[in-house]
Amino acid sequence: MSIARFSPFELVLLQSRSQVDTATLLLLAWVLVNRQPITDGQRRRRLAQVTAQFRHGHELGSVMDIAQSQDLQAIQLASEVLRKECTQERSLSIMHQAIALATDDGTLSLANHYILRFLADLLGVTPETLSTLFKELTGEALKGPEDISTEAYWRRHDPQYYERKAQEAAEKEQAQARAEEAERQQQAQRQEREQEKQRRRQEREEKARAKRERAQQEKAHRRQQKQQDSQQRHRDDQRHQHHEQRYKQYKQRPHAPPDRTSRALAVLGLTQGANRSDIRRAYRRMAQLHHPDRFFSESEQQVALASARFQRIKNAYDYLMQTYR
Amino acid sequence: MRDLYQRLALSPNATPQALQSAIEACQHNALKQDADAVLMLPERRDAYDSVHATVSDIGRLRSRLGLTHAAHWQGSVANDFSLPPDNAIxxxxxxxxxxxxxxxxxxxxxxxxxxxxxxxxxxxxxxxxxxxxxxxxxxxxxx
Missing domain, CATH: 1.20.5 (Single alpha-helices involved in coiled-coils or other helix-helix interfaces)
Structure with a gap:
């Protein structure tokens, strides 16, 4: 036993002269509510126009209010009444009215797509009958409802948004390209500056080296002059010998060696004044240290590196043996 | 029409933050793209929600009236919106x-x-x- 009070729609239904008409009225009002661009007054007038020959005998206002609130229980009750007490002809005419109401403005809203199909199922109208009826009434075939839950739907219905988005993306890309260009230029400038700096440093180093050499030469010269002074006291017959000695000294005097020789000496870990036996000893030691066979147990890369080093050492030694004396 | 909320395991009145995180965590790429396009813009979400409310109502009505296997109720709509029959008499x-x-x-x-x-x-x-x-x-x- 329920102690709940009668709902507004139940009261309307009990007071109605024809329950089927009242139930139909509610369902048609539901269809109208889901048709978007329409005011309440227009809705009521349209509903009154369609249901002119109904025999319910009560005000439309209360039913409109119930439909407006989308009261699921009232709609369920109306559907049950309709299913229970509707004849075949009556159901076709209801379908007719529902389609007319739903497509008044030429389009069928998404919600009404589903509502019309629900009514068709409720009233036992087959899909073929429904599409024929729809075609007769509107002159267009009944298409399936569009799927609002996909991106494709919004691409069709909201193209401005996607245009705007594409434009923004293009602008962003341009800005990025510009920024990259600027960065590349900056980098080029930086490199130039660095090169300039390096060149200057080299020049400075060369100057310093030249200065040092000049100083050494002068020193040697002074020493020689001193020797000369001391030798001035010696006999004249020694003069020839002296000349010879000077000539030898001149030849032995370390003038700037070619670059490759000093590099080859550096490879063997020697400095400028090394003689041939030093070079040979250094070469033997380095060759023992860097021979690729020593790295046999390690990775292939290690062996490759060692053989490259060994090659360099051997080249340096060969070069020195040919040219150095 | 699919029930995006159900597929993302959310309730229809989830907050935008919850939606965002659910969409980011989603493994299904097509669903992710669609949900991102439909639910992350407020006006689109409103439109979707109104249709969603109507279709869920219809799904509930159909399950109560025994119309869940009818000729006009098929495809993804029927899959997503057919509720199990409740015991409302x-x-x-x-x-x-x-x-x-x-x-x-x-x-x-x-x-x-x-x-x-x-x-x-x-x-x-x-x-x-x-x-x-x-x-x-x-x-x-x-x-």
Whole structure:
């Protein structure tokens, strides 16, 4: 036993002269509510126009209010009444009215797509009958409802948004390209500056080296002059010998060696004044240290590196043996 | 039409933050793209929500009326919006029950009205007489 009070729609239904008409009225009002661009007054007038020959005998206002609130229980009750007490002809005419109401403005809203199909199922109208009826009434075939839950739907219905988005993306890309260009230029400038700096440093180093050499030469010269002074006291017959000695000294005097020789000496870990036996000893030691066979147990890369080093050492030694004396 | 909320395991009134995180965590790329396009913009979400509410209502109606396997209810809509049948009984039967209950009460009232009226009148008269007697006694006592 329920102690709940009668709902507004139940009261309307009990007071109605024809329950089927009242139930139909509610369902048609539901269809109208889901048709978007329409005011309440227009809705009521349209509903009154369609249901002119109904025999319910009560005000439309209360039913409109119930439909407006989308009261699921009232709609369920109306559907049950309709299913229970509707004849075949009556159901076709209801379908007719529902389609007319739903497509008044030429389009069928998404919600009404589903509502019309629900009514068709409720009233036992087959899909073929429904599409024929729809075609007769509107002159267009009944298409399936569009799927609002996909991106494709919004691409069709909201193209401005996607245009705007594409434009923004293009602008962003341009800005990025510009920024990259600027960065590349900056980098080029930086490199130039660095090169300039390096060149200057080299020049400075060369100057310093030249200065040092000049100083050494002068020193040697002074020493020689001193020797000369001391030798001035010696006999004249020694003069020839002296000349010879000077000539030898001149030849032995370390003038700037070619670059490759000093590099080859550096490879063997020697400095400028090394003689041939030093070079040979250094070469033997380095060759023992860097021979690729020593790295046999390690990775292939290690062996490759060692053989490259060994090659360099051997080249340096060969070069020195040919040219150095 | 799919139920994006159900597929993302969310309720239809989830906050935008919850939606965002659910979409980011989604493994299904097509669903992710669609949900991102439909639910992350407020006006689109409103449009989707209104259709979603109507279609869920229809799904509930269909499950209560036994129309979940009908000719016009197929594809992803039927998959996503067909609810399991709840135990709400037929509204029409309930209405008939309530009306008959009200009728029984009314009839009982009508049948016993004479008796009840007599008893009520007698009771009220007795109470009034008693009250009057007590008042009289009080006054005599005071005098």
């Amino acid at each position: 037929s509204r029409h039967d309930e209405l008939v029950d309530r009306v008959s209950h009200a009728v029984t009460l009314y009839n009982r009232w009508r049948r016993f009205r004479g008796t009840w009226l007599f008893i009520a009148t007698f009771g009220i008269g007795a109470c009034a007489g008693l009250a009057a007697g007590v008042a009289l006694c009080m006054r005599l006592w005071a005098a």
